[in-house]
Amino acid sequence: MRIGPITLELPAVLAALAGYTNLPYRLICRRLGAPYCSTEAMLDRQLLLPGKLRRRLVHTDPADHPVAGQIMGNDPKVMAQAAAELCREGFDVVDLNFACPVRKVLARRRGGYLMRQPELALEILRAVLAAADRPVTLKLRRAFDDEPEMQAAFWRIAEGAFDAGAAAICVHARTAQQRYTGKADWEFLSKVKSHFADKTVIGSGDALSAPQAAELLRQTGVDGVSLARGALGNPWIFRQLADHLAGRPMYRPDLLEQRQLLEAHYSHALQLFGPRRAPKMLRSFGIKYARLHPHPSAVRVEFVNIDSEGDWQAVLERHY
Numbered sequence: 343m344r345i346g347p348i349t350l351e352l353p354a355v356l357a358a359l360a361g362y363t364n365l366p367y368r369l370i371c372r373r374l375g376a377p378y379c380s381t382e383a384m385l386d387r388q389l390l391l392p393g394k395l396r397r398r399l400v401h402t403d404p405a406d407h408p409v410a411g412q413i414m415g416n417d418p419k420v421m422a423q424a425a426a427e428l429c430r431e432g433f434d435v436v437d438l439n440f441a442c443p444v445r446k447v448l449a450r451r452r453g454g455y456l457m458r459q460p461e462l463a464l465e466i467l468r469a470v471l472a473a474a475d476r477p478v479t480l481k482l483r484r485a486f487d488d489e490p491e492m493q494a495a496f497w498r499i500a501e502g503a504f505d506a507g508a509a510a511i512c513v514h515a516r517t518a519q520q521r522y523t524g525k526a527d528w529e530f531l532s533k534v535k536s537h538f539a540d541k542t543v544i545g546s547g548d549a550l551s552a553p554q555a556a557e558l559l560r561q562t563g564v565d566g567v568s569l570a571r572g573a574l575g576n577p578w579i580f581r582q583l584a585d586h587l588a589g590r591p592m593y594r595p596d597l598l599e600q601r602q603l604l605e606a607h608y609s610h611a612l613q614l615f616g617p618r619r620a621p622k623m624l625r626s627f628g629i630k631y632a633r634l635h636p637h638p639s640a641v642r643v644e645f646v647n648i649d650s651e652g653d654w655q656a657v658l659e660r661h662y
């Protein structure tokens with residue numbers, strides 16, 4: 343799979359996930375074979391804050407490449423400035439979020455709202471392409487809603503984006519109005535890929551396990567699959583997908599390996615966020631990691647109550 347000059351051996355990417363795909367988790371997924379990762383959506387204006395405030399938001403690391411920085415906004419000028427900032431910070435790709443379905447975001451005409459405004463979406467893209475000296479990609483929904491006019495807007499944006507020079511599009515096969523409900527429409531992904539046969543199209547939606555991710559690739563013919571909820575608490579999904587695609591039995595981490603990974607994750611979080619924030623940060627991850635444990639509900643309850651490094655260590659001692 344290719345994104346501009348970047349070639350990826352495994353046709354899979356770690357999706358943008360607000361609250362999760364921060365630097366520590368990206369490093370964890372890379373260990374297990376994620377060839378390409380995305381930050382969570384960052385508000386364009388926040389990237390333009392002075393040094394110290396911006397540094398709270400933007401984290402890079404030599405071991406975290408190739409990496410996409412995802413930005414969200416609706417003013418072409420501000421988005422262009424934010425894109426230039428991402429390039430200065432060393433991100434390999436600038437990804438534009440035209441997909442977020444959160445009510446507050448839509449109310450401010452950002453994220454998925456842009457699926458209703460193809461001309462503005464393309465104006466933003468052109469401004470960003472002019473400001474960024476590296477590949478620019480788009481995260482789209484299959485439409486804003488199911489009105490025919492909105493479906494036409496998807497094609498206008500996708501066509502216009504490739505014409506303007508976008509390196510790839512990632513399509514979440516639900517409408518913005520659907521948010522995360524209902525099934526992702528994989529048939530739509532097939533249509534998009536056959537329409538843009540020589541372009542890079544990444545499919546997103548309902549690839550919650552390695553076999554499902556492989557099935558999405560097979561059924562739709564897209565170049566790559568974006569792993570989102572399936573990668574939460576199971577960073578092994580990248581290795582499992584590689585196994586599955588190669589016809590090998592799928593790797594299953596035992597409890598000792600899960601513990602080692604949880605420790606490594608904690609240590610990355612500690613380094614970046616310090617001893618006060620790291621345990622709270624890890625709480626939401628622990629809840630997801632618990633799913634792989636033979637006694638998920640008992641472990642989950644304990645992760646929910648974590649407040650300190652001591653609490654974290656105690657859960658690992660007791661259950662792993």
Ligand SMILES: Cc1cc2nc3c(=O)[nH]c(=O)nc-3n(C[C@H](O)[C@H](O)[C@H](O)COP(=O)(O)O)c2cc1C
Pocket residue numbers: 357358359360361381382383412439441442481514526546547548549550568569570571572
């Ligand atoms: C908790 C959560 C946070 C998300 N944050 C973002 C985000 O910041 N940017 C983005 O483009 N998509 C975001 N998404 C959407 C995912 O990247 C993905 O497109 C969607 O979850 C569908 O894939 P899945 O069915 O494999 O989870 C988020 C999804 C979830 C569940």
